[in-house]
Amino acid sequence: MKMPPVDNAILQNRPALIRQIKAILPDECVIVDEAALRAYETDALTAYRQRPMLVALPETTAQVADVLKLCSRLKIKVVPRGAGTSLSGGALPLADGIVLGLGKFNKILDVDFDNRCVVAQSGVTNLAISEAVNHRGFYYAPDPSSQIVCTIGGNVSANSGGVHCLKYGLTTNNIMGIEMVTMTGEILRIGGKYLDPAGYDLLGIITGSEGLLGVITEVTVRIIQQAQTARAMLLGFPSNEAAGECVAGIISSGIIPAGVEMMDEFAIKASEDYCHAGYPVDCPALVIVELDGQEGEVTELIGQVREIAENCQVVSIQVSETEAERQRIWAGRKAAFPALGDISPDYYCMDGVIPRRKLPQVLTRIREMSDQYGLRVANVFHAGDGNLHPLILFDASNPGELQKVEEFGADILRLCVEVGGVLTGEHGVGVEKRDLMHTMFDEQDLQQQQRLKCVFDPDGGLNPGKVFPTLRRCAELGKLHVHKGNIPFPDIPRF
Amino acid sequence: MSERFLPETEQQALELVRWAVAGNKTIAIQGENTKQGFGLLAETDCMVSMRNLAGIVEYHPEELVMQALPGTPVEEIKQELNKHDQRLEFEPLNLGRMYQTGGEGTIGGVFSGNLAGPRRFKAGSARDHILGIKAINGRGETCKSGGKVIKNVSGYDMSKLIAGSWGTLSVITEVTFKVLPAPAASATLAVQGLSTEQGLKLLATVLSTPCETSGLAYLPAPALAAIEPGEEPVPQDTGSPPGKGDSGGSQGERDGKLLFPDESMTLIRLEGTELSVNERIQTLRKLLPGDRKNSILNQADTTLLWSKIRDVAPLHDVHRTPAILKISTPPTAVPGLTRFLDQSGGCTWYLDAAGSWLWVGVCQAATADKLNSIKREVSISGGNATLYRAPDAVKKNTGIYSFPDSSIKNLNEKIKNSFDPGNIFNPDRLYSL
Numbered sequence: 001m002k003m004p005p006v007d008n009a010i011l012q013n014r015p016a017l018i019r020q021i022k023a024i025l026p027d028e029c030v031i032v033d034e035a036a037l038r039a040y041e042t043d044a045l046t047a048y049r050q051r052p053m054l055v056a057l058p059e060t061t062a063q064v065a066d067v068l069k070l071c072s073r074l075k076i077k078v079v080p081r082g083a084g085t086s087l088s089g090g091a092l093p094l095a096d097g098i099v100l101g102l103g104k105f106n107k108i109l110d111v112d113f114d115n116r117c118v119v120a121q122s123g124v125t126n127l128a129i130s131e132a133v134n135h136r137g138f139y140y141a142p143d144p145s146s147q148i149v150c151t152i153g154g155n156v157s158a159n160s161g162g163v164h165c166l167k168y169g170l171t172t173n174n175i176m177g178i179e180m181v182t183m184t185g186e187i188l189r190i191g192g193k194y195l196d197p198a199g200y201d202l203l204g205i206i207t208g209s210e211g212l213l214g215v216i217t218e219v220t221v222r223i224i225q226q227a228q229t230a231r232a233m234l235l236g237f238p239s240n241e242a243a244g245e246c247v248a249g250i251i252s253s254g255i256i257p258a259g260v261e262m263m264d265e266f267a268i269k270a271s272e273d274y275c276h277a278g279y280p281v282d283c284p285a286l287v288i289v290e291l292d293g294q295e296g297e298v299t300e301l302i303g304q305v306r307e308i309a310e311n312c313q314v315v316s317i318q319v320s321e322t323e324a325e326r327q328r329i330w331a332g333r334k335a336a337f338p339a340l341g342d343i344s345p346d347y348y349c350m351d352g353v354i355p356r357r358k359l360p361q362v363l364t365r366i367r368e369m370s371d372q373y374g375l376r377v378a379n380v381f382h383a384g385d386g387n388l389h390p391l392i393l394f395d396a397s398n399p400g401e402l403q404k405v406e407e408f409g410a411d412i413l414r415l416c417v418e419v420g421g422v423l424t425g426e427h428g429v430g431v432e433k434r435d436l437m438h439t440m441f442d443e444q445d446l447q448q449q450q451r452l453k454c455v456f457d458p459d460g461g462l463n464p465g466k467v468f469p470t471l472r473r474c475a476e477l478g479k480l481h482v483h484k485g486n487i488p489f490p491d492i493p494r495f
Numbered sequence: 496m497s498e499r500f501l502p503e504t505e506q507q508a509l510e511l512v513r514w515a516v517a518g519n520k521t522i523a524i525q526g527e528n529t530k531q532g533f534g535l536l537a538e539t540d541c542m543v544s545m546r547n548l549a550g551i552v553e554y555h556p557e558e559l560v561m562q563a564l565p566g567t568p569v570e571e572i573k574q575e576l577n578k579h580d581q582r583l584e585f586e587p588l589n590l591g592r593m594y595q596t597g598g599e600g601t602i603g604g605v606f607s608g609n610l611a612g613p614r615r616f617k618a619g620s621a622r623d624h625i626l627g628i629k630a631i632n633g634r635g636e637t638c639k640s641g642g643k644v645i646k647n648v649s650g651y652d653m654s655k656l657i658a659g660s661w662g663t664l665s666v667i668t669e670v671t672f673k674v675l676p677a678p679a680a681s682a683t684l685a686v687q688g689l690s691t692e693q694g695l696k697l698l699a700t701v702l703s704t705p706c707e708t709s710g711l712a713y714l715p716a717p718a719l720a721a722i723e724p725g726e727e728p729v730p731q732d733t734g735s736p737p738g739k740g741d742s743g744g745s746q747g748e749r750d751g752k753l754l755f756p757d758e759s760m761t762l763i764r765l766e767g768t769e770l771s772v773n774e775r776i777q778t779l780r781k782l783l784p785g786d787r788k789n790s791i792l793n794q795a796d797t798t799l800l801w802s803k804i805r806d807v808a809p810l811h812d813v814h815r816t817p818a819i820l821k822i823s824t825p826p827t828a829v830p831g832l833t834r835f836l837d838q839s840g841g842c843t844w845y846l847d848a849a850g851s852w853l854w855v856g857v858c859q860a861a862t863a864d865k866l867n868s869i870k871r872e873v874s875i876s877g878g879n880a881t882l883y884r885a886p887d888a889v890k891k892n893t894g895i896y897s898f899p900d901s902s903i904k905n906l907n908e909k910i911k912n913s914f915d916p917g918n919i920f921n922p923d924r925l926y927s928l
Binding site: 112113114115116136137138158159161165166169170172173186188189190192193194195196197198199200201202204205207208209225226227228248249251252254255256293294295296297300301353354355356357382385386387420421422423424425426427428429433437440441444445446447448449451452454455456467478480481482483491492493494495 | 498499500501502503507510511513516517544547555556557558559560579580609611615616619620622623632634635636637638639640642643644645646647648649650651652653655656658659660664675676677678679699702703704705706707767768770771774775821823824825826827848849851852877878879881896897898899900902903904906907909910911913914916917925
């Protein structure tokens with residue numbers, strides 16, 4: 001993976017930089033020793049590692065601004081980091097850059113039930129927000145699987161989803177405001193405890209921008225009431241086609257389940273061996289459907305889903321009657337990743353999205369590629385929104401195998417785009433999919449995106465080397481190229 | 496008279512923009528011209544209507560995705576969705592009455608204006624449903640963003656910027672959006688005679704229960720009285736169950752004049768399966784203040800009533816309330832704001848979106864001073880106000896938006912510049928550069 005060229009002059013000035021950062025932050029907030037830096041050299045995409053010059057852990061927004069001003073002045077690259085759970089290398093450090101960690105921004109500032117929102121510092125974990133409000137039946141809806149550790153600031157940067165986002169939306173649909181510091185050290189407050197901030201949708205563009213536009217220091221999130229009840233159904237099918245047809249049938253009938261997950265044969269077997277959730281191991285495809293709402297309504301919906309499943313050759317049906325049973329049905333799905341980690345030294349998790357109707361075709365192609373590459377693949381699928389997670393099993397200690405896995409992964413993502421889907425549903429582009437952006441976007445599309453980067457960070461010092469395959473200078477992007485000036489188009493109708 | 500073009504293909508639109516860029520000509524972009532009342536429309540060198548670049552490109556009900564060309568009439572989209580029992584969940588308001596242009600306009604206009612409706616507090620606005628966009632920027636280059644699937648984090652979410660840009664960043668040439676099933680049943684629980692504080696408290700109480708609601712509004716008597724007479728729903732005295740087969744069989748008298756009683760109404764809309772709506776109504780009724788009359792509106796009346804709330808019917812009369820502000824505010828700031836409005840006089844107002852939206856109509860004396868004083872109050876209380884209607888002179892003085900500070904305004908200007916460096920698209924519509 002090619003990263004921006006390292007500036008040796010900057011590396012040589014490291015001792016001076018440490019002194020200058022320590023003039024802004026207390027000593028204990030600056031990590032410089034080699035052993036301690038190792039903890040920051042990678043995120044959850046562990047295939048890539050790079051030790052940064054230092055890690056700064058500011059405690060206040062003013063300190064964040066001062067650190068960024070300093071780095072901006074000295075032309076030092078900055079990689080922001082929440083909990084480091086990015087699966088796409090979004091927080092991968094740079095050799096001649098610093099990591100700006102938000103770990104000390106860990107306070108919930110305001111729980112405001114009257115306005116149905118919570119104001120939290122950006123390093124607060126996703127789950128902590130829900131825990132702060134659940135005594136009154138509220139919660140924060142997006143629930144990425146890393147929610148115990150991932151931070152709300154990281155969620156904003158990644159526009160995180162979760163298994164319930166079909167019904168309850170992604171991060172972008174559930175936040176109301178942020179405080180953010182730009183690379184030049186300007187502190188911006190966007191939105192707040194109200195809907196619809198004035199002007200262009202700055203929250204919309206910043207959410208999911210992968211730490212390239214600013215360092216998020218505070219987030220205001222919307223909280224909602226938990227449904228009265230939630231029940232899960234576990235449906236076994238004789239084929240991926242039948243399972244896909246059932247999901248399409250449920251949605252066409254007007255039901256939006258709280259969650260719809262699908263697992264293929266390999267994932268089912270691995271998970272069942274690992275956690276014994278009682279999954280039918282002889283089924284080639286499983287669908288989990290969670291329905292929530294009023295009790296009577298949920299019972300009614302379960303009946304409807306059962307009927308749809310029966311019309312799609314369902315061979316096995318389990319319906320949770322208690323909360324414990326609901327948890328058990330989910331336990332198998334949640335165990336799928338660790339289960340695969342148990343049977344293989346390493347696995348690589350992909351994150352493409354496809355139109356759901358293309359699922360059988362895509363799974364068949366993945367199977368063929370799996371044979372070609374000689375690498376096993378298990379598939380878990382957020383079936384409601386078409387987000388496919390193929391998990392490629394491999395052994396990184398075999399020379400060349402990681403590279404083969406990356407090629408296989410890239411082929412899968414190209415396939416997703418080819419059938420009308422996209423490169424990433426929730427893990428982000430980061431460094432991992434950066435060089436595949438051309439499969440979705442042409443040069444002009446990317447240039448317009450990069451002009452937005454220039455609006456916030458004209459010198460490109462914040463998280464460079466992520467998302468965009470080519471670094472460009474803002475002056476070059478800003479030039480207006482006049483295409484042609486001949487008028488007239490007599491063929492265009494007038495009114 | 497500026498020249499008016501009706502491109503029929505993306506290529507034609509692209510050629511037009513390139514010609515305009517080369518000659519530094521300004522362009523007013525429109526669909527069916529139903530929302531020209533929003534912002535300041537400057538004199539431009541030419542006008543481009545996208546209404547001939549129309550049609551639904553792809554629609555897969557089971558994928559919850561529709562892709563359409565910008566000039567497609569909203570009416571056509573709704574009809575097509577209706578065939579599959581689906582809808583635009585964000586319930587875009589129809590500005591045709593507010594601007595006295597009649598129609599509902601095009602889907603491109605709906606997304607350009609980031610429109611929404613009473614479901615805003617739950618389902619979001621147009622920007623929450625946009626999935627992908629194709630557009631032409633002010634450099635005469637195509638730029639696309641997003642995709643055709645409902646989950647996507649590939650690159651910046653530029654579609655959201657274009658939603659709500661009112662044609663100042665680009666010419667939209669295609670839009671892809673999420674659609675959702677329309678629930679089988681709906682009903683409204685209406686409570687009479689609560690004060691603003693009591694009404695807000697009730698809305699907050701409802702939101703603290705698991706009884707999911709899709710509309711929470713509070714209309715004081717003057718706002719109710721301002722809804723033009725003729726077709727208003729009549730609250731029923733007793734709660735008969737709502738449902739599909741219930742075709743407006745209200746028990747109250749509908750004499751064409753009787754509207755609501757001469758007191759405030761706090762309105763709670765429920766949607767879902769018939770069973771679920773009934774369950775929730777029964778639960779919620781137990782929470783109501785015992786000394787106030789409440790009633791249930793059936794499905795037909797619910798649809799009609801909430802379309803009035805959505806379309807800002809209480810403020811339609813341009814003679815009575817020439818200026819309209821939409822205030823987005825923390826709900827707890829509402830009592831202070833409404834007290835200010837009532838004390839300073841000359842305003843008709845009501846609350847939508849669970850108290851997050853305060854629509855204010857300002858009467859004949861809708862001077863810039865008056866509007867500015869309201870905007871000051873709003874910014875003190877931590878919200879913001881958008882000017883939806885006013886005489887041009889007033890718009891120029893007060894501005895369309897209230898930016899919280901200069902840094903945000905600055906960012907807006909830089910974003911405009913990044914798409915449209917020559918300021919050729921709808922110049923000065925949102926603010927002057």
